[in-house]
Every structure is written in structure tokens, then in C-alpha cells.
Amino acid sequence: HGFSGLGKTRAAISAANLYRAYYVQVKSLWTRKDLLEAILEQMGIKPAGTSSKMLKQIAEQLVLSHRPLILDEADYLCTPAMIEVVRDIYESSDAPVILIGEEGLPTKLKKWERVHNRMLDWVAAQPASLEDVQALAKLYAKGVTVKPDLLTALHEASGGSTRRVCVNLDRVREAAQTAD
Numbered sequence: 644h645g646f647s648g649l650g651k652t653r654a655a656i657s658a659a660n661l662y663r664a665y666y667v668q669v670k671s672l673w674t675r676k677d678l679l680e681a682i683l684e685q686m687g688i689k690p691a692g693t694s695s696k697m698l699k700q701i702a703e704q705l706v707l708s709h710r711p712l713i714l715d716e717a718d719y720l721c722t723p724a725m726i727e728v729v730r731d732i733y734e735s736s737d738a739p740v741i742l743i744g745e746e747g748l749p750t751k752l753k754k755w756e757r758v759h760n761r762m763l764d765w766v767a768a769q770p771a772s773l774e775d776v777q778a779l780a781k782l783y784a785k786g787v788t789v790k791p792d793l794l795t796a797l798h799e800a801s802g803g804s805t806r807r808v809c810v811n812l813d814r815v816r817e818a819a820q821t822a823d
Contacts, residue, residue, distance in 0.1 A: 644748040645768025648804035702735030717742035770803020783812035
């Protein structure tokens with residue numbers, strides 16, 4: 644959980660690829676059925692006709708695959724109906740279910756003690772450090788030598804937002820390539 648722009652989604656996608664997790668980015672207008680269908684689509688499974696059958700399909704696949712489920716934008720799950728579906732998935736499969744959301748997610752989930760007390764760990768996303776900016780420069784300004792004072796200025800101007808660092812490093816790369 645953490646503020647917008649700290650790289651939670653990028654980290655989740657990388658982790659999903661690294662650990663072969665099922666990754667679903669929850670949408671604001673989704674219903675319980677939409678959520679179940681999206682998870683099954685990610686699993687490559689044709690959804691059954693009813694929500695209860697879809698829940699069973701998801702649980703079975705999680706058990707058989709031994710893969711975790713990552714639900715990004717989990718703040719949209721913070722309604723009684725939606726969060727209980729997530730709890731049902733967990734209880735039916737005993738598979739790791741990772742919720743990623745904004746900074747207030749832990750507080751929002753306190754409304755549902757049966758969900759909140761099943762959380763193994765709460766990990767807060769951290770602002771980008773100067774070392775992070777240096778590492779990101781190798782990816783987003785590839786082929787360009789970015790001076791340390793510019794990296795420091797980018798770090799300070801970004802306010803720790805990884806997204807802003809990446810966008811600005813990309814602009815530095817474009818400007819450097821255009822100047823050649």
C-alpha cells in the first residue's frame with residue numbers, strides 16, 4: 644500500500660512475472676461477477692455460468708497451480724460484497740492473495756476484521772531514493788550519461804514519486820538524443 648506514483652503497480656507486474664502469479668487490476672465499476680470473470684480470464688479459464696461456480700473454478704485453479712493471486716487497485720474491493728468474495732477465494736484455496744492499494748488500504752480493511760486479521764504482512768511502498776533514481780536512469784535514460792547533479796535534482800523535484808522520476812528520465816533521454 645502507498646501513495647500514487649510510488650511504483651506499486653510496476654512492482655506488482657514484475658512480481659507477477661517473476662513468481663508466475665495471476666495478476667488482476669481491479670476496476671472501479673466492477674461487480675462481484677466482473678471480478679470473478681477477470682480472474683478467470685487471467686487464468687485462461689472459461690467462466691462457468693454462476694458466480695458460485697466461478698468462485699469454485701478460481702479456488703481449484705489456485706490449489707492446482709500453487710500460484711498466488713495479486714489484486715491491484717484493491718481499494719475498489721473495499722465494499723462488503725467485494726471483499727467477502729476475496730475472502731471466499733482465500734478460504735476456498737488457501738492460496739496467497741496479495742492486495743495492493745493506496746495508502747489508506749489497511750485502514751479501510753479494518754472494517755472487516757475477518758479479512759484484516761488474515762493479513763500476514765502490511766508493506767508500505769517507499770518513496771524513491773537517490774539510489775533508486777540512479778538505477779532507474781540505467782533503464783529510462785539508456786545510452787545517455789546523466790550527471791550526478793541532474794539525478795539529484797530529479798530526485799528532489801520528484802518528491803519521491805517513481806512515476807515522475809521515470810517520466811523525467813525519459814524526457815532527459817529524448818532531449819539528449821535530439822541534441823546529438
